[in-house]
C-alpha cells in the first residue's frame with residue numbers, strides 16, 4: 194500500500210491488518226511513556242485546506258508517538274492566499290523532505306491528484322463529499338474492540354445527511370467489507386441521486402427500522418455545505434429534521450437494549466442527536482475519538498514503516 198486514498202484501496206485482509214496493527218498501538222498509547230521509535234527520521238506533513246479538530250490532531254499525535262517529525266500546513270497562513278496552486282503547494286511541501294502527506298480538501302479527488310504529483314505517501318483525510326477512509330477505519334475498529342468480535346451480520350443504520358457525507362460512503366464500504374449490513378436512513382433529498390454500487394438498503398423512516406438496528410450511526414447536518422440553498426430546500430426546518438430523523442431521547446428508548454450509538458463529530462447536539470444520548474451509556478463517541486490516534490498510528494506505520502505487526506517495538 195503506497196497511499197490510502199479510499200476504502201477501495203484495501204481488501205478485507207488488508208483492512209483487518211490495519212485494525213490488528215492498531216490494537217498493538219492502543220497498548221502503546223496506554224504506556225506511561227506512550228512513544229516508540231518506529232518512524233524516527235521520517236516526516237509527516239498535515240496539509241488541511243479545511244478546518245479539523247479530530248483528524249488533524251490525531252494524525253499529528255500519531256506521528257509524534259511514532260517519533261516522526263511533523264510539519265503543519267495552515268491554509269489561512271499559507272501562500273495559497275497569494276494564488277499558489279495545489280500542485281505547487283504539494284511539491285513545495287514535498288521538497289522539504291516529507292515522507293507522508295495527510296491531505297484534507299473541500300474538492301473530491303484532491304488527495305488523488307496530490308498522490309499523482311508527489312513521491313511521498315498520501316493519506317486522504319477527507320475530500321469533499323467523496324471519502325474519509327481513516328474515519329471509517331476508526332469506526333470499524335471502535336465497533337470491533339467494543340464488541341470483542343467481528344462485524345459479520347451487524348445491522349448498522351447510517352442516519353441523516355448521506356448526500357454530503359464522505360463519512361457515510363467510507364463507512365458503508367468498510368462495514369460491508371467486514372460483513373455488516375448497512376441501511377441508509379434519510380429523507381430522499383439527503384440521499385445521493387444514485388446509490389448504484391452502494392452495498393446498502395435504504396429507508397426514509399427511522400421509526401420503522403429503529404428496533405432492528407444494532408448500531409445507529411448519526412451523521413452531522415452539514416450546515417456549511419447546504420448553506421446558500423437554505424435547509425428548506427432539503428428538509429423543512431431543523432426542528433422538523435429532528436422530529437423525523439433525530440435520535441431523540443424518546444427514540445433512543447425504543448432501541449434494542451444493547452444497541453450502540455456513534456457519531457463522527459463534530460455533533461449538532463439537539464439536532465441529529467440529543468444531548469443526553471451523546472453522553473449516555475450507549476454512546477461510543479468518546480471511544481471513537483480516543484481510538485483515532487492508535488488507528489492513525491497504524492496507517493502511518495503500515496505506509497512508512499513496513500507492513501508487519503509492530504510487536505516488540507521498544508518504548509523510548
Ligand code: CP
Nearest residue numbers: 245246247248457458
Ligand atoms: N470526524 C472528523 O473528521 O472531524 P474533524 O473535522 O474535527 O477532523
